[in-house]
Amino acid sequence: xxxxxKNPGKADWKTKYVTPxxxxxxxxxxxxxxxxxxxxxxxxxxxxxxxxxxxxxxxIPQWIIVICVSIVFLYAGTVQxxxxxxxxxxHVEQTIMIIASIYITxxxxxxxxxxxxxxxxxxxTYTNLLHRCDGSAQTQRLFEYSQVLQNMRATPACxxxxxxxxxxxxxxAAPYTSFLKGMENSFxxxxxxxxxxxxxxxxxxxxxxxxxxxxxxxxxxASRATTASASxxxxxxxxxxxxxxxxxxxxxxxxxxFAGDIGNQTFFQGIYLLLVxxxxxxLKLMGMCMHKV
Numbered sequence: 001x002x003x004x005x006k007n008p009g010k011a012d013w014k015t016k017y018v019t020p021x022x023x024x025x026x027x028x029x030x031x032x033x034x035x036x037x038x039x040x041x042x043x044x045x046x047x048x049x050x051x052x053x054x055x056x057x058x059x060i061p062q063w064i065i066v067i068c069v070s071i072v073f074l075y076a077g078t079v080q081x082x083x084x085x086x087x088x089x090x091h092v093e094q095t096i097m098i099i100a101s102i103y104i105t106x107x108x109x110x111x112x113x114x115x116x117x118x119x120x121x122x123x124x125t126y127t128n129l130l131h132r133c134d135g136s137a138q139t140q141r142l143f144e145y146s147q148v149l150q151n152m153r154a155t156p157a158c159x160x161x162x163x164x165x166x167x168x169x170x171x172x173a174a175p176y177t178s179f180l181k182g183m184e185n186s187f188x189x190x191x192x193x194x195x196x197x198x199x200x201x202x203x204x205x206x207x208x209x210x211x212x213x214x215x216x217x218x219x220x221x222a223s224r225a226t227t228a229s230a231s232x233x234x235x236x237x238x239x240x241x242x243x244x245x246x247x248x249x250x251x252x253x254x255x256x257x258f259a260g261d262i263g264n265q266t267f268f269q270g271i272y273l274l275l276v277x278x279x280x281x282x283l284k285l286m287g288m289c290m291h292k293v
Contacts, residue, residue, distance in 0.1 A: 116263075
C-alpha cells in the first residue's frame, strides 16, 4: 500500500496500458496478421518460382503482399481514430463489431478479386503452352529461340558436345536461354514445342493415279514416323542427359497445378471470410433483437 502511494505510476500501469483501445487493436491486428500469413506466403512462393515469374511476371504477388500489409495498418489506424473521439466510450461494443465485420469483409473481397487474375494467368498459360505453343504471343518468342538452338544442336559439330554452350556460334540471350536451361534442370525435360525438320521425300514426275496415291500414303507415313520419333525424343540443349519429357508440357502442368491451385486456394479463403462476416452480422442482429425483447 505504501509503495503504491509512493509510486502511483507503478500502480497504474494496468490502467495505462491495458485499455479497450490497446486490447482491441492488438487482438484485431493479430487476427488480421494470421489471416494474411497464407496469402503472403503464397505470394512469396510465386515470386521464387522462375516458371511463374517468366510467364506471368511479379506484379500480382507483389500487390498481394503490399495490400495484405496495408489492410493491417489501415485497421490499426481506424481503431486509433475511433478511440480518439470523445463519444467513443458510449458505443464501444457496437463499433467494435462493425469495424471487425468491415475488415473481415474487406479482406475476403480482396482475396476474391485477386484470385481471378491468378487463376486466369494459370489457365491461359496452360492453354498456350499445350495448344498454341508456336503461335501465341506469350510463347512464340521462346519457341523461336528454342528452334534456333535445336537446329544448332543438331549439327554434327555440336551434337557430340556436353552442352550447347560449348558450341561455336552460341550466344546468351537473356531471359530466353537462361529460362530454357532452368527448365531442363528443374523439370528434367527436353525440347520446347520441338518441331523437327520435314523429311525429304522426292516424288516422280509421271505417275499413274494409283501409284500417286500409294506414293503420297508412303510419304505421309514416313513423315509421321519421323516426326513422332524426333518430337518424342528431342535432344537436351544444356546437357547430354536427353530427358524424355517435353518442357512445354512440364511448364504447363506446373502453372496449372501450382499457380492455379494457389488461385483456387485464395478464392476459397475469400469465400470463407465473407461467410464469417455474414455470420457475425447475423449474430449481432440476433443479439440486438433478443436484447430488445
